[in-house]
Structures are given as structure tokens and as C-alpha cells.
Amino acid sequence: MASAVVFAYHDVGVRCLSALLAAGLRPRLVVTHRDDPRETIWFGSVEKLARENDLEVVTPDDPRELEPRLAALAPHFLFSFYYRHMLPAPMLAHARRGAFNMHGSLLPKYRGRVPVNWAILRGERETGASLHEMVARPDAGRLVDQMAVPILPDDTALDVFRKVTVAAEIVLHRSLPALLAGAAKLTPQDLAAGSYFGGRKPEDGRIDWRQPARRIHDLVRAVAPPYPGAFTDVAGERLRVLRTRVLEDAATGSGAATLSRDAQQRLVARCGGGGILHILDGEWGGKPVAAAQLGGRPVPLGENA
Numbered sequence: 001m002a003s004a005v006v007f008a009y010h011d012v013g014v015r016c017l018s019a020l021l022a023a024g025l026r027p028r029l030v031v032t033h034r035d036d037p038r039e040t041i042w043f044g045s046v047e048k049l050a051r052e053n054d055l056e057v058v059t060p061d062d063p064r065e066l067e068p069r070l071a072a073l074a075p076h077f078l079f080s081f082y083y084r085h086m087l088p089a090p091m092l093a094h095a096r097r098g099a100f101n102m103h104g105s106l107l108p109k110y111r112g113r114v115p116v117n118w119a120i121l122r123g124e125r126e127t128g129a130s131l132h133e134m135v136a137r138p139d140a141g142r143l144v145d146q147m148a149v150p151i152l153p154d155d156t157a158l159d160v161f162r163k164v165t166v167a168a169e170i171v172l173h174r175s176l177p178a179l180l181a182g183a184a185k186l187t188p189q190d191l192a193a194g195s196y197f198g199g200r201k202p203e204d205g206r207i208d209w210r211q212p213a214r215r216i217h218d219l220v221r222a223v224a225p226p227y228p229g230a231f232t233d234v235a236g237e238r239l240r241v242l243r244t245r246v247l248e249d250a251a252t253g254s255g256a257a258t259l260s261r262d263a264q265q266r267l268v269a270r271c272g273g274g275g276i277l278h279i280l281d282g283e284w285g286g287k288p289v290a291a292a293q294l295g296g297r298p299v300p301l302g303e304n305a
Helices: 010-022 046-052 063-073 115-121 157-181 213-222
Strands: 004-008 029-031 077-081 099-103 126-133 143-150 230-234 237-248 258-261 267-270 276-284
Touching (some): 004 010, 004 063, 010 046, 010 077, 029 046, 029 063, 099 157, 115 126, 115 157, 115 213, 126 157, 143 157, 213 230, 213 276, 237 267
Parallel strands (some): 004 029, 004 077, 077 099
Antiparallel strands (some): 099 126, 126 143, 230 237, 258 267
């Protein structure tokens, strides 16, 4: 039976480790992260799954400290499933039959960090999961397999991430027989046809009301809870915009951005780049926002506030 060392975290890590176990491949070592107490932990625990299956699990701050252990184990395979650190080339070299990573996009598009969030932010209509060979350059190795999932117009990052998790499990499950038999066909990526994106910070959720409604809606979806959320400052107080729907698209014209109550008593934002958003959920000054909080006159947004 082939041997493996697994680096994994998050829901994709849980489901992909489960797929390995279902295929009869019990990793000799599982490497994961300690949960950060400053982070909202809304996803499954790789450590818990590993311990439930009597697997050895470690949580190093720096995975490079495990290189001597990897050299001693000399596994056939090394897998990375949403592990948050890049593994350097010397570590990858200890996998005798290959090192493989599961990435949450349709590579070569959206290489790099938080690919699901970036795909939504940029208005994509699909993304997916890709199993690829790990090399020194991030997300650049040959493809084993990938699977697309749709991004619906009102899907949040959490909605899409759940689809990507299922796609990742399917891709790994159907790829494992060929990988274990040494018969997998690997396809080089055309990196020039793709894209690379870095990480995002909470401040990146600040709304630019000069943008059209659709662009702002995509931002809201991309950073909606459990992520930090989109926000703006209105009348000296923080307004978190957590869920929106496009009522009118940018073709309806542009002008000064305002927040108001419409004839149907809905809380709406007229966007500077054109279009109208219905704000379905949010917090203003730490309290749930409602149209009733507004008087009869529109409240300026963005540069006009």
C-alpha cells in the first residue's frame, strides 16, 4: 500500500482526508494548524478527524521544521489540502511519487490566496477545484484533474466555498485510483492564460460607492460573514452591509450615492456608478439596520457623506 503525509486544514482538508481514508490510504502523518483564537472558526477540524481515526497529527508553527521527519518517512505521496503555508521544494522532493495540492479555483485562473473570494469579487460565474502537482512556484504545477461549480448571482463566498469543498472531494476521489496506480496523466498549465492574486485584509471590504451596483454587490457577496463583511461610514457611524440584491443595474444612470427608503419601504442604496441595491441585511452603529431608521431625506454615501 502506498504511504502518504498530509498537510491539511479547513473543510476541504476534512473532506479530502476523509476521501483518502475511504480509499484505504492511511497517512503516516497529518500536519495541520492550531486554530487562531482571533479567527471565527466556522469550518471542520482536521485535527479532530485525524485523532478520531488514530492518525498521528502535529501542529507546527513552521512546517519546515518537519523536513527531517519527512526525509525519514520518505512517503510515496505528499498531499496539501488547504494547508495555509507553502511547502518549499526540498520538502516536496521527499515525496517519491509526487506531491499534490488541492486548490479552490479552475487553474490556471485565480492562483494564489483566497481564490473563492476573488472569483466572486470579479464577477465570475463559475469556479471550481483543481488537483495539481506542487512545484516551487505557487499553484503552478501540472494538473491532475479539476471540476467546475457555478457561482449564482446572489451566492456568497460561503455558498461557493461549500460547492468547492464538494468538488474537491469528488476530484480527489476520482483521481486517487490513477495516482495510486502510477497511471495519472498530468497536464501542464498555461500560466500566461491565468491569473495570480494575493491575500485580502478586512480593510479591503470598504465600499467605494462610486462603483456601479453590480460591482458593489459582488464585493458584499465576496466578504459576507463568516468573513469580515463589507462596510462604509454613514453619518459618523459604521454601516456593515452584509447582504444585498441588485434592484436596478448600472444602465439606470449614475450620480451622487445615497441611502434612502423607497416607496416599498425598502432600504436602498443608489450607487454612484449607476444602479440600485436593496440592502437586505446589515448593522448600523452595532445594531441591525432598517429602513425605518432613515427619515424622509436620502443620506449621502461615500465621498458625499
